[in-house]
Amino acid sequence: MRQTSLAVLAFSLLAFPALADDHQDAATNAEQQLERIASLDDAGPMLNAVIVFEPEAPNYANEASEAGMPLDGRTVLVKDNIETFEWPTTAGSIALAGNGTGRDAPLIANIRANGGVILGKTNLSEWANIRDNNSTSGWSAVGGLTRNPHATDRNACGSSSGSGAAVAAGFAWAAIGTETNGSITCPASVNGIVGFKPTVGMVSRTHVVPISATQDTAGPMTQSVYDAALLLSAMAGSDPADPATADADKYRGDFTEGLADYSLKGVRIGVMRNQIGSRAGVTARFEQALSDLEAAGAVLVDVKYDWPEGFWGRSLTVLLFELQRDMNAYLGTLADPAMPDTLADLVTFNRAHAAEEMRWFGQDLFEQALKTTDAAAYREALETNLKATREDGIDRLMAEHDVQFLVAPTTGPAWSTDLVNGDNYGGGIGAGSLPAIAGYPHLTVPMGAVEGLPVGLSIFAGKWQDHAVLKAGAEYERARTAKLPAPSFKPWSPAE
Template sequence: MRSLLVALLCVLVTAPPALADPRPALDLDAATIPQLVRRMDAGTLTAVELTRAYLRRVDTVDRRVRSVLAVEPDALRQAAESDRRRARGQARGPMDGIPVLLKDNIDTRSGSTAGSRALRVPPRDDAELVRRLRAAGAVVLGKANLSEWANFRSTRSTSGWSGVGGQTNNPHVLDRNPCGSSSGSGAAVAASLAQVAVGTETDGSIVCPAGQNGVVGLKPTLGKVSGDGIVPISARQDTAGPMARHVVDAAILMSALEGRGADYARGLTADALRGARVGVWRKAGRNAEADRVVREAVDVLRRRGAVVVEVELPYQDRIDAVEFPALTTEFKHDLEGYLKTRPGAPKTLRELIAFNEADPVELSEFGQELFLEAEQAPPITDPTYREQRRTATELARRSIDEVLAAHRLDVIMAPTNGPAWKTDHANGDAYELGSSTPAAVSGYPNATVPAGFAGPLPIGVSFMAGHGADAEVLRFAASFERAAPARRAPTYLPTLP
């Protein structure tokens, strides 16, 4: 009996554990899409396992962040279909099996609300960009909260709040603001609640939440991504774009969003900065911490062999004077056109104003001053409006084109954001620093990448260039990311120490 017991103990000590998993652990925060694809191709990860991992984080972590409005009920079915395609050798590319969150002003058959209780009846079909994602094999994981109506309802709105989703928090410091209006997309990606997300921008609504949440964002050249099925502010400035923890993932998602065989990841290199001429638009004096991060970023550029040229972008005051009045006219025209496609929704801005006045939630935190102003705005045939739009677009393009040409620049770098302000429903946003307007109004590309911190709060830098230079700004963002990897996972501090 004793010898039998000894023999059994020897077997238990020397034999490998029967339930040991030989596969490497899955670090969602650090993993890139190419790494995940390699694991799925090798059979050490499935799309179902990846999707389940993100769903578990949504179920647990998002209780603090409040960035996800809804999870797609068929997300695991989508993932299982991806696994079957891969098993047959028919994977559709690098997005196949990758979970994506969509800002909830992007139509899916399951719904899109723009954060408003007025749009609770689902749209009739997916937006065109969603059809492209599905064609690429992506797993549509769910919908992200946003600043209601893409932050175009009130003059004192609070970014990240909507009547449907409540207040989204910045995952780095929970009482700090995630910036708008793609606040949920930025916060969710930072908190590793999806591999990537899609945001939208009219002026700053991709790059600001990316900067304040410490992730990568690309505001593409206007027209690169279809605007079909997206709740609008203005067709003259609106665009969807990718948000991610890594530049390579943003490039891969951008390729799927654009379609037409685009491959933005192919040109990403570590040495893009060597020999490049980079204009630095410092916007100094607005925030000391942002100034320090820009100085450190300039040091990185020089160490990597870039020629740094100090620049100022002209015409900004004149652009600011005409951009907003042009947007109010465009908002009324474009939103009413969209509302006519939505079942069960108000069909005019006047009806939407009346809905808000009668609803117990919609006006509980701030008003609808911009709705009231837009309802009285002149039509798009008005000569004054037409001159405002012409002036805004022309001067914004000249502000970039002329500086690029005068200094023979490859790209312009600027601070994306200052440290996130404390969320304050009584007074609204305390926005103090941004550089989004020239690229947003001109329709040119703008990529932001994490660059540093003010204590626990992220600060990004943006790379912008001329029309169609999306691949170039991504290439410079990737090279900077490689040279100075600043992003870190959030720690969910309840407040600043």
């Protein structure tokens, strides 16, 4: 059942330009989006991307547009691990079904203050896909299974599955996702949209259900690079409650500035050949994207990166140690005595509600996190992997090869959803863990399709290079020659 409530708009403005001249009436857009949610999310193919929406959104969009606010009443859907004052924030779990905090996360307050209308909450992989190794991305006990609008029997990827599917389906102008390791870029890629994971610290994480203070960030998911830059301009900024954002105000600003005029002529770009993977269709689309970049004037340079020995084990140690520490801290901010207090409480809750919570997969990662308490081992793993992805990773590759950006395919096409057996990634495609663990910016832009299933091009660079990455993505978008698929809202079938 949909929950509804009134929303409010704050009226402090940031300095970035008004929307493009062809932007339709904000209230009309919101009305059409609500109609699409009713016909495609609640009925028809039943994408299950949106779990709650605001029926008064057209009125709020009109108010913001008339006030001349920067986002001009554009609608934004929010992943349901980010607090908004009017709805519970559940992270997909019935353990938090009553988690109505009555507060906005600072990133949400920033969006409202700049004329964005919070349209509703999107489904996600429960607990942002950190509960169990055998999970099915896009499923939560609160929202059920999110379906990919390009092929409803295929996965929308996690954990920002609902945000990716909703934007692809036209349910809102944009959505907010969160990423720890691929959870913005993967769903953006397989749903055929733009996704941007900012530098960790560009956007506040306060009042966002956490996994890892080292890697967590929210970011925009949109139909174009310009829109992602526009929304990031409204979201970003320093927050005294989040020390990682101390320098954000130095690097934020108008991220749309210069996008239209940026040129890749003479720009050296590193091509991560070891991360292309083994799927011929993805390789073909990637080679076409490389040709488009060359046609735009870029100079392509092959670069090589090998994952260090023990890297993935250390990465898991970091995530599980921070999961318990950071989840306990978040739960400790909840005033409602009915809410769980610790990660251990969540484990106990899931056992007591196994029929609803653990029919399809368990909670082995939660349980393992309770045992990951060696602080010295955690610090060693963290320092080793940060060095491997920063000074020995992205920073080294860019310096040694004198390149400004690195590119690779983002991931493979969407796999068939299988609640019984869980996810089926595979293919060895992508390098998204490098910027995710380093905390550096990562943009994915659609680069075509494989058998009608979208795939994306990853572009990333060094810390605080968010604006540069967005400009490169905008120029690739203009140069792209690949045909992009439209959502079918049907099960996948082979092309004739």
